[in-house]
Amino acid sequence: MAKEPQMKGARPIYVARAKQGKDSDYMTTIGAAWEFKEGEGLVVRLHFFPLDGTFILVPPKKDE
Numbered sequence: 001m002a003k004e005p006q007m008k009g010a011r012p013i014y015v016a017r018a019k020q021g022k023d024s025d026y027m028t029t030i031g032a033a034w035e036f037k038e039g040e041g042l043v044v045r046l047h048f049f050p051l052d053g054t055f056i057l058v059p060p061k062k063d064e
Contacts (some may be wrong), residue, residue, distance in 0.1 A: 007034035007043045014042070014057035018050035033057055 012032035020026050031046035046055075 008037040009034060012060060015060045016044065016046060016055045016057055018048075018055040019052075022052065027056075028054060029040035032060070 010035055010038040012034050014033040016031035016033065017027040017030050018030050030050065031044060031045045033042040035041075036043050042057075044057075
């Protein structure tokens with residue numbers, strides 16, 4: 001069984017956001033990204049998958 005990737009820190013450095021629909025301007029948070037503890041890279045966890053396969057990573061707001 002594969003080992004779970006280790007994340008550096010408790011707070012994510014990015015959140016993943018995607019449009020709620022193809023014609024929507026509203027974006028919703030679908031996951032987050034943390035620095036990879038064992039080297040360069042990010043660990044990304046998505047709670048939902050965007051229908052068109054596209055999402056953005058942005059720094060979290062202070063209240064997230």
